[in-house]
Amino acid sequence: MCLAVPGKVLSLEERDGTLMSVVDFGGVHKDVCLQYIPDAAIGDYVVVHVGFAIQRLDEKSALATLAEFEHLGVLNEEFGDGFAVAAAQAGVDNPERPRQRDPEEEP
Numbered sequence: 001m002c003l004a005v006p007g008k009v010l011s012l013e014e015r016d017g018t019l020m021s022v023v024d025f026g027g028v029h030k031d032v033c034l035q036y037i038p039d040a041a042i043g044d045y046v047v048v049h050v051g052f053a054i055q056r057l058d059e060k061s062a063l064a065t066l067a068e069f070e071h072l073g074v075l076n077e078e079f080g081d082g083f084a085v086a087a088a089q090a091g092v093d094n095p096e097r098p099r100q101r102d103p104e105e106e107p
Contacts, residue, residue: 006062
């Protein structure tokens with residue numbers, strides 16, 4: 001799934017001529033391109049879709065949306081370990097997590 005998720009702008013910097021930010025999505029920090037909202041400021045809430053901030057959002061709406069996404073488990077699905085989510089959905093062990101060896105097994 002690919003959602004537009006609200007987050008809080010934590011920093012601003014120019015990288016290779018592109019305005020970038022670290023954005024906080026309820027405790028998960030991601031790099032985000034701010035080119036579509038060049039006047040965004042630290043502390044602003046923005047809606048982010050596929051790594052691009054696409055609009056500003058007021059704090060109350062942003063926090064309410066984040067809380068609802070958290071309640072629905074969407075944040076973990078969107079920002080969590082993709083291998084773990086896919087493995088859980090398929091009902092198999094996570095290939096990224098080492099399997100615990102049974103002491104009864106031969107080495």
